[in-house]
Amino acid sequence: MRKVLPVLALALACSSTRGAAPAAALPTHATPEQDARADQLLTGPDWYRHAVVYEAYVRSMSDTNGDGIGDLPGLTSKLDYLKTLGVDAIWLMPIMPTPFKDSGYDIADYRAINPDYGDMAAFEAFLAAAHAKKIRVLVDLVLNHTSDQHAWFKDSRASKTSAHADWYVWSDTPSRADIGCGTYGPQFGEQAWTLEPARNQYYFHRFYPQQPDLNYRNPAVVKETLDTAKFWLDKGVDGFRCDVIGLLVESATGCDMIPETLDYIRQLRGVLDRYPDRAMVAESKITSVTPYFGSGKDMFHMAFDFPYGYFWGLAFNGGSRKIAFDALSTAATGYPPGAQDASLIGSHDVQRAWTIARGVAWKYRRAAEISMFTKATPFVYYGEELGLRAGSGVVVDTRDSARTPMAWTRAPGHGFTTSPKPWLDFGEAADETNVEIEDADPSSMLTFYRQLLAFRRGHAVWGTGDLVMLDVDNPALLAFVRKNAEEAYLVVVSLSEDPQEGSVAATEVMRAGELVWGNAALTVAGASARLTVPGAGSAVFKVR
Ligand code: NOJ
Numbered sequence: 267m268r269k270v271l272p273v274l275a276l277a278l279a280c281s282s283t284r285g286a287a288p289a290a291a292l293p294t295h296a297t298p299e300q301d302a303r304a305d306q307l308l309t310g311p312d313w314y315r316h317a318v319v320y321e322a323y324v325r326s327m328s329d330t331n332g333d334g335i336g337d338l339p340g341l342t343s344k345l346d347y348l349k350t351l352g353v354d355a356i357w358l359m360p361i362m363p364t365p366f367k368d369s370g371y372d373i374a375d376y377r378a379i380n381p382d383y384g385d386m387a388a389f390e391a392f393l394a395a396a397h398a399k400k401i402r403v404l405v406d407l408v409l410n411h412t413s414d415q416h417a418w419f420k421d422s423r424a425s426k427t428s429a430h431a432d433w434y435v436w437s438d439t440p441s442r443a444d445i446g447c448g449t450y451g452p453q454f455g456e457q458a459w460t461l462e463p464a465r466n467q468y469y470f471h472r473f474y475p476q477q478p479d480l481n482y483r484n485p486a487v488v489k490e491t492l493d494t495a496k497f498w499l500d501k502g503v504d505g506f507r508c509d510v511i512g513l514l515v516e517s518a519t520g521c522d523m524i525p526e527t528l529d530y531i532r533q534l535r536g537v538l539d540r541y542p543d544r545a546m547v548a549e550s551k552i553t554s555v556t557p558y559f560g561s562g563k564d565m566f567h568m569a570f571d572f573p574y575g576y577f578w579g580l581a582f583n584g585g586s587r588k589i590a591f592d593a594l595s596t597a598a599t600g601y602p603p604g605a606q607d608a609s610l611i612g613s614h615d616v617q618r619a620w621t622i623a624r625g626v627a628w629k630y631r632r633a634a635e636i637s638m639f640t641k642a643t644p645f646v647y648y649g650e651e652l653g654l655r656a657g658s659g660v661v662v663d664t665r666d667s668a669r670t671p672m673a674w675t676r677a678p679g680h681g682f683t684t685s686p687k688p689w690l691d692f693g694e695a696a697d698e699t700n701v702e703i704e705d706a707d708p709s710s711m712l713t714f715y716r717q718l719l720a721f722r723r724g725h726a727v728w729g730t731g732d733l734v735m736l737d738v739d740n741p742a743l744l745a746f747v748r749k750n751a752e753e754a755y756l757v758v759v760s761l762s763e764d765p766q767e768g769s770v771a772a773t774e775v776m777r778a779g780e781l782v783w784g785n786a787a788l789t790v791a792g793a794s795a796r797l798t799v800p801g802a803g804s805a806v807f808k809v810r
């Protein structure tokens with residue numbers, strides 16, 4: 267438990283100061299009133315603005331048939347755990363048949379289930395069970411490319427006259443004048459063109475050679491992929507997470523979110539809008555999020571805030587708030603009306619948050635608070651709620667360090683599998699970092715996440731209230747106000763392990779409010795408000 271530092275004790279003596287010792291034990295469960303309010307907020311087309319979404323890798327959640335591979339019945343059996351955690355929706359990483367060259371992001375059939383995970387009946391049972399618990403389900407829509415084992419590509423590569431000859435992007439040379447882009451990233455190889463001897467032509471791929479890019483200049487591809495979306499919507503899924511969607515169409519001058527791609531996204535949105543209460547989130551780009559929203563109504567409901575989600579470590583490890591401040595400022599005012607930010611501190615593509623925080627729990631917790639308290643729909647990557655550590659096994663590529671199986675118990679197999687050999691080794695310290703141990707520990711990461719989610723629950727202000735960044739005169743403090751017609755909060759997070767003080771103009775602070783989360787003091791004197799924050803600390807004040 268953090269100490270109340272002398273400087274804080276001093277501040278507490280002032281009459282206009284609010285602050286307190288760390289709230290003894292914040293509830294790990296929302297009240298029935300909060301739950302009732304949450305049910306209202308989560309009903310109807312705006313549900314996604316008020317949800318907490320959990321990114322699940324089915325392969326690593328829970329194995330029910332002892333083959334060492336997590337499966338859909340396994341995830342179904344964990345729905346109660348997720349519900350208790352405070353999860354309102356689950357994003358499933360790809361669940362379709364795959365040769366597994368890119369962990370399922372190489373799809374061999376868009377309309378079936380990976381047999382390792384179960385069959386369509388198992389998916390339908392999972393979906394029904396999730397819906398019965400009022401948990402929505404988003405599936406990963408990977409449209410830029412298929413697996414080279416997809417029937418379309420097998421046909422396309424066979425000859426220049428096959429039925430699918432023009433479904434992929436072919437060239438006589440390893441380049442094309444109308445495609446002005448190279449490889450997507452070093453981990454996916456140096457060459458974007460691979461020779462297919464049967465056609466004596468090269469095919470284009472932004473990722474691994476086993477992931478040929480579809481040709482979206484072919485109307486048949488457009489129709490078929492939109493029909494794929496319909497297929498899953500007809501099954502009853504609540505929407506999609508759209509993989510590298512900006513890369514669909516290429517041109518001589520650009521390959522990222524070119525007008526033809528925007529046009530496709532609008533068509534996809536049109537498909538979703540024919541179904542009630544559906545939403546989709548874009549895998550946007552670290553360097554640009556705003557274009558994915560379009561007008562705010564015609565493209566994505568949500569887009570990932572990678573500028574914060576993938577760079578928060580710099581803010582904490584470098585001690586400067588600029589990275590976080592700039593990202594949040596853009597989300598506060600830079601998006602079109604109607605846009606909803608999707609915040610995160612981890613995903614299957616980056617190192618575990620524990621690694622990014624360099625194994626320092628307070629940095630992890632403060633980073634998570636920013637993600638939960640900013641104006642966004644927070645996404646929690648499975649195991650993040652435990653502080654799951656990195657693994658060292660590699661089945662696909664180095665990103666497997668953040669894709670290790672969940673650790674549910676201390677026992678061998680950690681409650682994940684009865685097999686002596688899980689598909690991928692557990693991460694480090696799974697004997698301590700598991701649900702069983704953390705469940706019983708009031709200071710664990712799991713308890714902290716439960717408190718965080720319970721604290722937010724049923725308060726519309728966190729999902730949609732205005733976000734006003736505060737210009738604190740101390741760069742080690744990040745502070746902002748969240749407000750709507752009903753209530754207002756001041757959030758302050760320290761990026762430093764030393765005690766910090768800072769002032770802000772009192773206009774946005776309204777009054778020295780009640781400390782409702784964390785530990786700090788807020789003193790309002792005239793036009794200025796002073797924040798006194800213990801080392802590694804944070805606080806939320808209810809100011810209206
Ligand atoms: C983005 C996904 O998040 C990543 O895991 C995958 O490798 C690429 N897209 C290719 O689909």
Ligand code: CA
Nearest residue numbers: 329331335337
């Ligand atoms: Ca299994």
